[in-house]
Structure formats: structure tokens, C-alpha cells
Amino acid sequence: MSGSGRRRVPVLAVAAGLSVVGVLLAGLTRTGYNLLVSNLRGEEVLGVLGPQIALAVLASMLWPAAAGAAASKFTARALGARDAAQVAALARHLRRRTLATGAVSAVLVGAWAGLRRGDGVGPALAVAALAMAYAGYLLSRGTLLGHGRVARATAWEGVALVLALGCLLVLLLTGAALPLLLPLALGYAAYAVAGWPRARGAGPLPPGLRREVDAFVAWGVLGNVASAGLLQLCLVVAGEAVPAREAGLLAAAVTLATPASMLARSLVQVLFPAMARSAGAGDAAAVRRQADRVTRGAVAVFVPLFAVLVLGARPLLRLAGEDFAGGVPALRVLLVAVLLTTLPVAAVAALTSGAARGIRSSALMSTAGFAVGVGALAVLAGPFGVTGIAVAYLLGAAVTSALPWVVVWRAQGQRWAGPTLRVVAAVAALVALVVVQEEAAATAWWAPVVSSAVFCAGWVLLSWGDVRGVLGSRGPGAAGGADTLAP
Incomplete structure (x- = not known):
């Protein structure tokens, strides 16, 4: 008040x-x-x-x-x-x-x-x-x-x-x-x-x-x-390295994999100027607080959101048409990759909104991921087609995402061990659930529903502190008195 x-x-x-x-x-x-x-x-x-x-x-x-x-x-x-x-x-x-x-x-x-x-x-x-x-x-x-x-x-x-x-x-x-x-x-x-x-x-x-x-x-x-160029390069490579029909499968997978990341982009668009104003005012505490709050919220919200999409990849791909079932493996891989690039949005904003060295550091980290992705493309695109291209993107995205996360974690003294372990556990659980789903009933309508319910229930139990913070209570990253305005 x-x-x-x-x-x-x-x-x-x-x-x-x-x-x-x-x-x-x-x-x-x-x-x-x-x-x-x-x-x-x-x-x-x-x-x-x-x-x-x-x-x-x-x-x-x-x-x-x-x-x-x-x-x-x-x-x-x-x-x-x-x-x-x-x-x-x-x-x-x-x-x-x-x-x-x-x-x-x-x-x-x-x-x-x-x-x-x-x-x-x-x-x-x-x-x-x-x-x-x-x-x-x-x-x-x-x-x-x-x-x-x-x-x-x-x-x-x-x-x-x-x-x-x-x-x-x-x-x-x-x-x-x-x-x-x-x-x-x-x-x-x-x-x-x-x-x-x-x-x-x-x-x-x-x-x-x-x-x-x-x-x-x-x-x-x-x-x-x-960073973002790697995914576009994958599409360009697919257009030249595989038949048009297979390139269409990858394009459909990319089309359905990327919209969820738009939510994270919306946070960046608002958070970046806000952090720039805080950095310009010399308020490092506000930048740290914003980075922690948004990162915890992103992990709490986006991990289960993407998990539901991964587990429901088969029915999701039907939105592109009846002939796109061959793109399911690529879609699942791309969804995991996009999840990884979504989670460190606050860390990247914290790096790039302040001093000039921040944008240089972010660019060099992205370059390392790009190099990994391009190397993987050269090895995987030929023998494994669109699935190999998707895996190459995943490998590059993992490097691009992990570096700013770790750098900001250490530089700002954040307490991100818990969120990091939960993300690793979530990816491992997703892999296991996909394997079970495919082995048990790949095409049954109830398979993605049941597996999604199991994942989300486990996630709420594992991440209750941050989930409660997103819902409005004071979670571990909550802080009051900042970023408010009396109308």
C-alpha cells in the first residue's frame, strides 16, 4: 500500500x-x-x-x-x-x-x-x-x-x-x-x-x-x-541436405516447438529495460533480485509446460496435418532444447543490460554453443536426417544455456543449486516417461494424458516452494517493495 x-x-x-x-x-x-x-x-x-x-x-x-x-x-x-x-x-x-x-x-x-x-x-x-x-x-x-x-x-x-x-x-x-x-x-x-x-x-x-x-x-x-541463429541454420541446412518432405517435417516440428518460448521472450522484453534502468541507477541489488525472481518463476512454470508438450508430441504434431507423424522424434528433441534456452532468460538479461562487458561475455558464450551445434550438424545431419539435425541443435542449445546460467549464479551469489538439480531431474524423468510411453502404448489417446499427470504431480511436490511463490505466496526468491508503482 x-x-x-x-x-x-x-x-x-x-x-x-x-x-x-x-x-x-x-x-x-x-x-x-x-x-x-x-x-x-x-x-x-x-x-x-x-x-x-x-x-x-x-x-x-x-x-x-x-x-x-x-x-x-x-x-x-x-x-x-x-x-x-x-x-x-x-x-x-x-x-x-x-x-x-x-x-x-x-x-x-x-x-x-x-x-x-x-x-x-x-x-x-x-x-x-x-x-x-x-x-x-x-x-x-x-x-x-x-x-x-x-x-x-x-x-x-x-x-x-x-x-x-x-x-x-x-x-x-x-x-x-x-x-x-x-x-x-x-x-x-x-x-x-x-x-x-x-x-x-x-x-x-x-x-x-x-x-x-x-x-x-x-x-x-x-x-x-x-544463439538464435543456430535454429535457423538448422532449417537452412535441412532445406539443402534432405528431401523437401523431410525438411517439411523439421519445419513443422520447429513451428510447434518454438511458440512456448514466446512467453519467455515476453519476460525478456519487459525485464531487459527494467534491468537497464536498475543498472543505470547503480542498483545491483535490484538486478540480482529481478534475476532470481524471474529465474525461479521460469523454472517453476516452463518445465511442466514443456513436459506436457514433449509427452503430447504425437497428437500435437497432428496440428500440422495427418502426414507429419515422422517428425515426432525431432519435435521432442526440439522441445527439450527450447526449454533449456528458455530457462536462463533472466541470467542473459542480467548480463547484457549492464556494463558493455556483459554483452561481450554473452556473445562469446553463445559462440561456444554455436560451434558445438555446427560441429554436431556436420556429423549428424547426413546419417540421421532431421532427427540428427534436431539433436545437433539440442547440443548447441545446452551449451549456450548453461554458460550464462552458471556465470550469473556465481557472479551474483545466487542460490540456484535447487533449481538446477530440479531441471536435471526433470529432463531425466521426461526421457524415462517417453520411453515408457512409446513402449507401452505409443498411439493410445490416454498415454500422454497419464504421463503428463504423473510428471506434473511429481513436479509440484518437488518444486512446491517456487510454485507457491509463482502463485502469489512468498517463495524462496520473493522479495517485496520493489518494482511497484502507485496508480
Whole structure:
């Protein structure tokens, strides 16, 4: 309660709630897109479309994705310092760089699609258009979040969703001779225009700040390519190393494996500016408290959520169509990998929201995971097909996730031994339950229901302290008096 007796509203909770909706809408855009194509056109068409989208996403990682993160961090920091001139100069700098680098990378991936993959002129131009639109979308979203305009960012995610899926459905039903990527590009372009950063009357960034921003983005590029880029690389490799039908199975598995991680992304979008403000104010205790609270909540919530998805992988994959049952092993492996990359979101935010060395450390850790993943791809993709590609991603993701978790655990003096042991035990239990499920009744409708119930019951007993904290009681990571605002 405030001094006037009014109830205090948690800022992070309200912003996180809006951000969850926005990120879910963003996830539904990509997920719905692929599901419409898989159900109406089949796995071979999805096997072509999936690698094309992956190329456009990889292009965005060559600058725009990191520029969006920079807009979120440095805009929030400048607003915290009440420096309007710096906010405008930052917008001017980032949008110029994003347009230039986005155009170059769009041309490169368009040429790859047309010349290397032989997709044709129209699809190649569509890949380039999607890459450019997605670059603008990332910068606009980062800018809106940096300004704290979470509600507006969420609303435009809804607009992009309706535009992309509505136009795609028209193309699929009418059989219009247009590339299937164009509706997705249209949705992202609409968002980019709506949230494009304004820099009216802005001057150049001070040299010291410009170097800091550019260094942050450069390290962010390395980190993004080395972490999120590994999954997109797996799709590109599948598009060239296995038949289109098998690539379609992997694309369907990725489509169904990644939406749950959108919840974690929503936390990052809110937590990153909040930690940046705390770090800018020199409040290391607040950063530590936020990291601990979110990490414990992530373990308590996401482990059982992903477990249910892993155990229900067979019926889940039917959402992509009746011909996708061959992708069940890959889907299960990818779900475990995405779980591992979801859990350390607070640790990564704690690393990258503060001093410049944090983003460098995060990028180098991701590079180590990327190297492991690429090495595993070279060994496993040929003999084991899409399942081997999924396992390669799992190995890289495990390294990428474990390093920041351990570093922040030790650097901040966190008490994360319990959560760590519970995650290890959960993965072991999942493997055992999947084996039992497949041996006993692989296709019975009750098998995933019973195995999920057993897992969740055991998880609640094992993690009752943190589960109680998520439900509202004071768990081990709870702390009061922070991150609240009287309305």
C-alpha cells in the first residue's frame, strides 16, 4: 500500500502481462502461417517455405535484431536520465544503420534463394522483401518497448497477425500466382511503419555513446547469430541436405516447438529495460533480485509446460496435418532444447543490460554453443536426417544455456543449486516417461494424458516452494517493495 492507502500495482507484472499478449500474437503469426501452409499445401511446400523464412530471419541477425535490442536498452536509459536529445539522436543513428545493413543483407539472402537454392526470381524477391520488412519490424518493436509503450506494441502485433494470415489465406484459397512469403512481409512492414522511430531535429550521437551503441550492436550480432541463429541454420541446412518432405517435417516440428518460448521472450522484453534502468541507477541489488525472481518463476512454470508438450508430441504434431507423424522424434528433441534456452532468460538479461562487458561475455558464450551445434550438424545431419539435425541443435542449445546460467549464479551469489538439480531431474524423468510411453502404448489417446499427470504431480511436490511463490505466496526468491508503482 502507498501512504495514501491506494493499492500499489506491480509495474513489471502489468507490463509483462501486456508483453505476453504481444509476444503470443507475434508467435501466432509465424506459427499460424506455417500451419496454414502445412494443412493446405502439405509438407513439401512447407519444406521449401521454412528454409526461405529462416534465410530472412538470419538476415535480420546481421544487424537489425541487435539494433532493436539497442533501441530498447539505450532509449530506456536515456529516458531514465531525462535526456530527450539523446533519445532523438539514438533513433536517428539506429534507423540509418538498420536501413543500410537491412538492405545489404536482404539482397544477399535474396540472391542465395534465387541462385544457390534455385527458388526462382519471384520467391527470391519475396525472401528479400521479408528480410527488409522484418528488419524494420525489429527496430520499431525495440523502440516502442524502450519507450515503455507495451500496449501500442501489442496492438500492432495484432494488426500484423491479421494482415499476414488473412492475406495468406486468400492466396492459398484462390491459388493466386504470388510468392507465399509476401503476406508475411506485408504484416511486418505494417508494424515497421507504425512504430518507426522518430528523430525530428535530432543531431548526431556523441562519439563516446555512438561507439558504445555500435559495440553493443556488434556483439549483439555475434550473440544472436550464435544463439538464435543456430535454429535457423538448422532449417537452412535441412532445406539443402534432405528431401523437401523431410525438411517439411523439421519445419513443422520447429513451428510447434518454438511458440512456448514466446512467453519467455515476453519476460525478456519487459525485464531487459527494467534491468537497464536498475543498472543505470547503480542498483545491483535490484538486478540480482529481478534475476532470481524471474529465474525461479521460469523454472517453476516452463518445465511442466514443456513436459506436457514433449509427452503430447504425437497428437500435437497432428496440428500440422495427418502426414507429419515422422517428425515426432525431432519435435521432442526440439522441445527439450527450447526449454533449456528458455530457462536462463533472466541470467542473459542480467548480463547484457549492464556494463558493455556483459554483452561481450554473452556473445562469446553463445559462440561456444554455436560451434558445438555446427560441429554436431556436420556429423549428424547426413546419417540421421532431421532427427540428427534436431539433436545437433539440442547440443548447441545446452551449451549456450548453461554458460550464462552458471556465470550469473556465481557472479551474483545466487542460490540456484535447487533449481538446477530440479531441471536435471526433470529432463531425466521426461526421457524415462517417453520411453515408457512409446513402449507401452505409443498411439493410445490416454498415454500422454497419464504421463503428463504423473510428471506434473511429481513436479509440484518437488518444486512446491517456487510454485507457491509463482502463485502469489512468498517463495524462496520473493522479495517485496520493489518494482511497484502507485496508480
